[in-house]
Amino acid sequence: MTKLSVNINKIATLRNARGGNMPNVVQAAKDIQKFGAQGITIHPRPDERHIKYQDAYDLKSVVTTEYNIEGNPMDAFLDMVFKIKPTQVTLVPDAVDAITSNAGWDTIKHGGYLKEIIAGCKKQGIRTSIFVDPNMEMIEGAANTGTDRIELYTEAFAHQYSLGNKKAIEPYTQCAIRAHELGLGINAGHDLSLDNIQFFKENIPNLLEVSIGHALICEALYMGLENVIKQYLQKLQ
Template identity: 65%
Template sequence: MTRLSVNINKFATLRNARGGNNPDVIKAALDCERFGAQGITVHPRPDERHIRYNDVLELSRVVTTEFNIEGYPDSRYLELVKRVKPAQATLVPDAPDVITSNAGWDTLTNETLLTEIIADLKKEGIRTSIFIDPVPHMIEGAARVGADRVELYTEAYASGYLKNKEKAIAPYVEAADLAKNLGLGLNAGHDLDLDNLAYLKECIPYLDEVSIGHALICDAIYYGLENVIQLYLRQLGHYR
């Protein structure tokens, strides 16, 4: 079954906008787990505009599902994940000032960098995933650098879904099949929501994990967090 990992960055964004500790990010993560989420994702950025590095340390002490830390693998990120030892480290190529992830890795240009970083993380017993576009030679590059998984960057799928879902999903099915044949695990994330998630799962049934934050938390404003997590789990074929 495909796991639902809830990205809790937006809880921290809301907290930071006002100061104080409302909403409580730690409680939010624990509630997501209690309501059925099978993982918690965070993406600490150098400016700490949402999740703070100290949040990650506190979360590591209490999260009981799979903990996934996303980030650009600079020295501070690598130091953090080695200290925390999450279930998964998802490497993204984002510059520090971007609002959100907007492209996958060029695994060819960055082959040496990624090979060294992934080998280092594997020594720590941390599963590694690379954020990547659905481009066959980039998937092949991910296998060469030693990644355990790839996370397909699904913005193009989400933006094309309402126009022509069959056309939008086609490159992702091709990329997913290639990843599977190369022995890579398969994650997906970015702009997935209650409208497009079930079709993604239907066309790529062997997805290991989806990471969803912004849409899920926006939906929670209207429907409530517990109910929304159940709605997303149903899109992935989970029934409680």
């Protein structure tokens, strides 16, 4: 089955809104794993508006599944990643002031830069993934960087699916097939939810992992965290 990695940024956002340590990010990660999730994802940003860099270190000893750290590979980010050595680092071309991730890498224009960063991560024994749009040229460019995996940026699919346009899955299916042909592992994330995850999973061959945060936490407000995680796991089988 496709693995579920839960992004806990929104739990940190809630904590930071009040100060203190409630909800406790570390305890949340422990509970999420206990409820069945196969990974924990965090995406620290330079302003630390949700996950703080200290959280990344604190989580190292409690994530017993897969630990995925996402972010723009600036010096401070890479220094942290090399010290923690998570299971996976996902490289995302975030602008410093971005509210959330909003585009994949141009793997042609930034191919040389990514190749250097990825080589450094792999020397540290860290699996690499790069955030990409469902564009065949970008998939082929990704293969030339030496990355282990790609993460398909799924916002466009999620939006179109909510409007009833199921054909929006087609470029993702085609890119997943091509990525697999090129020896790339396939992850996906952004705006995936209980409403669309099963359809997405059924149409993306060789999907290894999805990273879901915002929708999952919103759904958990109504249905409970354990219940929501179990529903995702069922739909991903």
